[in-house]
Amino acid sequence: MKNIFFRTTSLWASVLYMALGLVLTFWPGMSGTVFCWGIAAALILYAAHSFWYFIKARNLGFTAGGTLVIGILCLAFGIFCFSRPYVVLSFLPIALGIMLLVDGIGKMPLAVDALSVYSPYRFWVLISAVLPLILGIVLLVNPFRAAKAAIMFFGISILADGLFELITYIQQRRAEKSEYKDIR
Numbered sequence: 603m604k605n606i607f608f609r610t611t612s613l614w615a616s617v618l619y620m621a622l623g624l625v626l627t628f629w630p631g632m633s634g635t636v637f638c639w640g641i642a643a644a645l646i647l648y649a650a651h652s653f654w655y656f657i658k659a660r661n662l663g664f665t666a667g668g669t670l671v672i673g674i675l676c677l678a679f680g681i682f683c684f685s686r687p688y689v690v691l692s693f694l695p696i697a698l699g700i701m702l703l704v705d706g707i708g709k710m711p712l713a714v715d716a717l718s719v720y721s722p723y724r725f726w727v728l729i730s731a732v733l734p735l736i737l738g739i740v741l742l743v744n745p746f747r748a749a750k751a752a753i754m755f756f757g758i759s760i761l762a763d764g765l766f767e768l769i770t771y772i773q774q775r776r777a778e779k780s781e782y783k784d785i786r
Contacts, residue, residue, distance in 0.1 A: 620764035623762070627761060638691065639684060641690075642683035653673045655669050656673060676704065679701070698738075698753075699738045700742070703734070705763065734763050
């Protein structure tokens with residue numbers, strides 16, 4: 603049986619999140635424009651992945667409307683970040699909070715599905731969906747005054763998100779290997 607929660611890019615996304623999180627945490631003074639362009643590129647790539655996942659899920663008979671909406675939102679915000687980085691830098695904490703909320707909302711359908719079918723890794727999927735939501739709300743409710751602090755906070759947030767994505771990926775792989783052994 604094919605695991606419907608498995609996403610082949612989860613490993614690469616988690617590694618990318620953790621690497622970007624480390625860079626932003628330890629070198630927050632990097633150029634704001636480069637930071638915005640990096641976020642734009644990541645959003646556009648994530649949007650492309652969302653569109654691909656939407657098409658794949660639809661071909662398998664699953665509904666993935668949330669994935670399509672998240673893809674469109676990420677593409678639009680990515681283009682905006684790329685074309686107007688100075689505007690993004692003027693409201694960086696709010697932008698980072700919105701991005702974390704979008705990430706958490708995009709993962710919520712997977713978490714709900716994992717909980718509804720009592721998936722063995724439902725806890726990790728839920729954490730990887732709820733954590734960005736909480737951190738995004740914190741940024742929106744109490745935005746930092748300095749962009750440097752916001753960049754560090756965002757770095758720590760996506761580092762944690764990437765770590766939970768990696769744990770979820772490892773749990774999925776273990777479950778698949780166990781399932782494969784049971785079949786033999």
